[in-house]
Amino acid sequence: MDLVKLGGSVITDKGKVTTLRPTALRRLAAEIAASGRDVVVVHGAGSFGHIKARKHRLNEGYVDDGQLPAVSEVQRDVRTLDLAVVDALRKAGLRPVSLPPSAIARLSDGALRDLDIDVFRRYADLGFTPVTFGDVVLDDRRWFSICSGDLLMLALAQSLRPRSAIFVADVDGVYTADPKRVRAAKLLRAIGPANLAAVDVGGSTAHDVTGGLAGKLERMIAVARYADACLLVNGLKKGRLLAALRGKPVVGTRVRP
Ligand code: IP8
Numbered sequence: 001m002d003l004v005k006l007g008g009s010v011i012t013d014k015g016k017v018t019t020l021r022p023t024a025l026r027r028l029a030a031e032i033a034a035s036g037r038d039v040v041v042v043h044g045a046g047s048f049g050h051i052k053a054r055k056h057r058l059n060e061g062y063v064d065d066g067q068l069p070a071v072s073e074v075q076r077d078v079r080t081l082d083l084a085v086v087d088a089l090r091k092a093g094l095r096p097v098s099l100p101p102s103a104i105a106r107l108s109d110g111a112l113r114d115l116d117i118d119v120f121r122r123y124a125d126l127g128f129t130p131v132t133f134g135d136v137v138l139d140d141r142r143w144f145s146i147c148s149g150d151l152l153m154l155a156l157a158q159s160l161r162p163r164s165a166i167f168v169a170d171v172d173g174v175y176t177a178d179p180k181r182v183r184a185a186k187l188l189r190a191i192g193p194a195n196l197a198a199v200d201v202g203g204s205t206a207h208d209v210t211g212g213l214a215g216k217l218e219r220m221i222a223v224a225r226y227a228d229a230c231l232l233v234n235g236l237k238k239g240r241l242l243a244a245l246r247g248k249p250v251v252g253t254r255v256r257p
Contacts, residue, residue, distance in 0.1 A: 001038045001124065002245060003162040003227065005153050008046025008134070009170040010235035011085065017051045018077055020084055028168065028235050029088035032129075035245035040120060040156055041089065041096070044149045045134040048081040049074055050209050053136070053146055059110070059209040061142020071144055075102050075136050082133050089129055096129040101147045107139040112151045117159040132156075134210065148210035150219040157226035165227035166244045167220060168235035173253030174199060174217065192221060192256030220255045230255040 006028055013019040032039050045053075056070035057063055082098055089096040099119055106114040120130045132152055139145040157165050175185040177200040188198065201214040224230035233240040233252035243250040 001040065001160055001162050002035075003040050003042065003153060003156055003160070003165040003223075004032060004241070004245070005149050005165075005167045006041065006043040006085065006235065007167065007169045008044030008048075008050065008149075010168055011043060012046025012048060012081065014047050014050070016047055018048050018080065020081065022084070022088075024236060025084060025088045026091070027238060028241055029085070029092040029094070031239070031242035032089065032245070033092035033094050034242055037245050038124060039129060039245070040124060040160065040162070041085070041129060041131045042149045042152050042156065043082070043085050043131070043133045045074075045078050045081065048077040049134055049146075052077065053209045058136055058144065059146040061110075061139055061145045071136050078133055078135050082131065085133070086131055089131065094129045095127065096131045097123050099123075099130055099132045101132060101135040101137050101152065105135075105137050105147055105152075107137050107142070107145050107147055109141040110139065110145050112147060112155050113140065115152070115155045117156070120156065120160070146209055150210065150216060150223075154219055154223050154226075157223045162227045164229040164231065164244065164247070165223045166230075166241065167232045167255075168241055169232055170234065170236050172234045172237070172251055173232050174255075176200060178213075187251075188253050190254045190256055191217065192224070194256075196221075221257060224255040225257040230257075 011025045056067045086096045104116040123130045134149040137147040174188050174191045177185040179185040
């Protein structure tokens with residue numbers, strides 16, 4: 001079994017509210033299907049979640065009643081994105097089943113307290129492709145908060161012990177600095193606690209309510225403890241996800257525990 005996180009920056013246009021990148025999504029769904037692997041898919045929220053969640057400070061939990069319509073709206077928006085992911089996977093020939101965190105997960109002060117892993121296992125055993133995603137979820141301390149796809153990746157990796165955990169992003173891998181802003185940034189072929197300090201993590205949080213690069217790297221390193229291989233690959237480049245799923249050499253960054 002493999003775990004794939006389709007990053008919100010790949011399947012949506014993060015700068016334009018509720019805007020899908022249908023071509024990338026279609027191709028990535030086809031690559032997952034072509035791999036022939038049993039995959040559990042997690043996807044980020046991208047512009048279907050982060051822009052409004054940030055505006056209404058949903059990651060901070062309950063602040064005032066004015067946030068409540070936004071909780072409902074963001075839950076609706078991420079489900080709209082999820083439906084597009086499910087449709088793309090169905091068109092690629094798979095049998096996806098959607099498992100919304102708002103219904104099957106609970107947080108405690110932003111940490112994942114409960115996730116019904118058995119539902120994932122049962123659907124996967126029956127030949128379905130479980131799909132889950134970054135969502136607004138009940139929180140027993142904050143009333144509600146954001147459950148990111150990365151938190152779900154960690155919980156799923158801990159329980160399912162996948163062969164590979166693949167993070168699909170809009171860059172070739174982890175760089176020494178933000179490659180979109182720093183020309184001299186170098187791609188790291190591997191990242192782990194030993195060379196984490198080589199990465200300049202500043203200024204990468206633009207629309208993200210779930211933490212910037214520093215938090216992301218920490219969570220990927222945690223996921224790497226529970227998978228035989230953990231990789232970050234560029235989902236905007238054709239064939240990279242497929243190669244990663246097939247265990248073939250691929251441009252990207254290997255994440256070490
Ligand atoms: O895109 C965030 O999930 P992520 C979920 O995986 C929301 O960080 C609702 C912003």
